[in-house]
Amino acid sequence: MSPVLILYKSVHHGNTRRVVQFLVQQTGADAADIGQLPLPDPTHYRLIILASGICFQSMHQAIHAYIEKTDLSGKPVLLLYTCGLPFKGYTRKTVKLLLKKKAECLGVCHCRGYGTDGLFGKIGGIARSHPTKEDMNRIFASAQKAIRTSGASSSCGCLRSPVASRLPAGRRTVTPSHAHLHQESGAC
Numbered sequence: 001m002s003p004v005l006i007l008y009k010s011v012h013h014g015n016t017r018r019v020v021q022f023l024v025q026q027t028g029a030d031a032a033d034i035g036q037l038p039l040p041d042p043t044h045y046r047l048i049i050l051a052s053g054i055c056f057q058s059m060h061q062a063i064h065a066y067i068e069k070t071d072l073s074g075k076p077v078l079l080l081y082t083c084g085l086p087f088k089g090y091t092r093k094t095v096k097l098l099l100k101k102k103a104e105c106l107g108v109c110h111c112r113g114y115g116t117d118g119l120f121g122k123i124g125g126i127a128r129s130h131p132t133k134e135d136m137n138r139i140f141a142s143a144q145k146a147i148r149t150s151g152a153s154s155s156c157g158c159l160r161s162p163v164a165s166r167l168p169a170g171r172r173t174v175t176p177s178h179a180h181l182h183q184e185s186g187a188c
């Protein structure tokens with residue numbers, strides 16, 4: 001079992017699910033749609049990543065319901081979202097809830113995702129090519145940082161980094177390309 005659990009809700013175009021699938025490939029994390037029961041027991045994981053598309057200026061309601069009903073006291077959590085138009089305040093409510101539940105919010109990472117809601121649908125949608133490979137790599141870097149901070153990895157923070165896995169054990173933190181994977185995302 002991986003020490004990292006990703007719980008996600010992706011209802012619009014599967015944008016968030018694509019990002020989550022990429023993270024699963026890169027890190028070996030366990031992942032589950034937050035609507036599917038039974039969900040894995042969070043106490044078995046060192047890091048929880050909560051992910052969704054933005055819906056009416058906020059993360060999906062299913063994410064909030066999960067936080068409300070789950071004991072996340074002291075649990076490191078990373079938030080991940082995809083959105084049509086980036087805006088800083090999207091996770092305000094979610095972070096507030098995490099603080100109320102005494103979770104340890106390690107940060108927020110996001111990228112744009114193809115959206116056809118409301119008027120955007122009439123003009124063919126926005127952020128049509130997103131999430132891009134570049135978006136996913138950026139989010140992977142944020143996840144790597146959270147994995148390292150939460151202690152959900154052995155020595156250097158990479159569970160199954162393609163770069164790191166090709167290196168001998170003693171050199172797993174020294175190449176520039178590997179160091180790049182450890183760059184910071186914004187904190188809560």
Ligand SMILES: Cc1cc2nc3c(=O)[nH]c(=O)nc-3n(C[C@H](O)[C@H](O)[C@H](O)COP(=O)(O)O)c2cc1C
Pocket residue numbers: 009010011012013014015016017052053054055056057058082083084085086112113114115116117
């Ligand atoms: C009902 C609805 C409301 C949305 N509200 C917002 C919004 O407030 N801000 C924004 O940037 N994108 C908004 N979007 C666009 C989605 O956040 C974006 O397309 C996201 O990548 C969808 O992720 P998903 O495909 O994983 O569900 C909305 C989409 C829908 C369907």
